[in-house]
Amino acid sequence: MNCIFCEYSKNEYIAENELVFAIYDKFPVNKGHVLIIPKRHFESFFEATVEEVKAIYSLMNEVKTIIDKQLKPSGYNVGVNVGYDAGQTVMHLHVHLIPRYEGDVENPKGGIRNIKEALVRYDG
Secondary structure, eight states: OOOTTTTOOGGGOSEEOSSEEEEEOSSOSSTTOEEEEESSOOSOGGGOOHHHHHHHHHHHHHHHHHHHHHHOOSEEEEEOOOSGGGTOOSSSOOEEEEEEOTTSSSOOTTGGGGOOOOSSOOOO
């Protein structure tokens, strides 16, 4: 199997627990954009065990605390793309935690429906 998420080394982790780890997204939508990734390789959020979902939630809150202290965002978007037609390009479950900042878009109404242009172009 050739999976970029399975190949990450622990020294690249922001945080981890028994079942999941967090890394900064290499194609961030905003400063501090993080991915929460299960250590077990599987594709869909709907394949996650209850324990993995709890571990994702727990680590997401831990990473949010880190981002809050470092970057002081005024909001967040949390998202999961499930399947190619939903925009998933790495077929290993990952949850996006995207910090949002006052003024990063002209009108934030609608949330991710009107997400801002990425800081780094995504070529995935």
